[in-house]
Amino acid sequence: MHVFVSGRVSLDLAGTLKWRRGETEELLPDGASAADWVVRAGLLTRPPLVDDAGAARVRVLRELVYDAVRVDADRRVDVDGLQSFADAPPVRPVLVDGRAERHGDLAAALSTVARDAIELIGSAELERVRECGRPECTRLFVDDSRGKPRRWCGMAECGNRMKAADYRRRRRLAQADPS
Numbered sequence: 001m002h003v004f005v006s007g008r009v010s011l012d013l014a015g016t017l018k019w020r021r022g023e024t025e026e027l028l029p030d031g032a033s034a035a036d037w038v039v040r041a042g043l044l045t046r047p048p049l050v051d052d053a054g055a056a057r058v059r060v061l062r063e064l065v066y067d068a069v070r071v072d073a074d075r076r077v078d079v080d081g082l083q084s085f086a087d088a089p090p091v092r093p094v095l096v097d098g099r100a101e102r103h104g105d106l107a108a109a110l111s112t113v114a115r116d117a118i119e120l121i122g123s124a125e126l127e128r129v130r131e132c133g134r135p136e137c138t139r140l141f142v143d144d145s146r147g148k149p150r151r152w153c154g155m156a157e158c159g160n161r162m163k164a165a166d167y168r169r170r171r172r173l174a175q176a177d178p179s
């Protein structure tokens, strides 16, 4: 299941390899899943042609992004690698019968993602990149909350689960200590 909760399309791409510190779950194993992700991410109106080599390109960009923005270890920014994706022509907005469509191929979609990543990495927004508070979840997001910091990548997958676990733990403690 693809979710878009990170506030940046490049961070959403980084999140398509789940549970990075444990047994990882690959959400983009082949061309069909990569093409589907590109459309669901809103990058292109119609799915691009993506073969296995194309899917591998998507995963290469994903790991370039993750290495550059991760918060649990030293960041490594492959400037040339990111730029090589960003230098391709990006997605084109096109008016079709009064509605904006987004046209391009896979290289265009990846260019748009790489440009998003470069803007993020080179801005103060990078300091607001957080990792989900569920220990095994390695999804990243931009914390745009004012005041109370955002803790979870999403309520459905992590927030509610962690709150339920917290509730069970407190109830067990209360039962163990009935004073």
Ligand SMILES: [Zn+2]
Residues within 6 Å of the ligand: 132, 133, 134, 137, 138, 139, 152, 153, 154, 157, 158
């Ligand atoms: Zn999470």
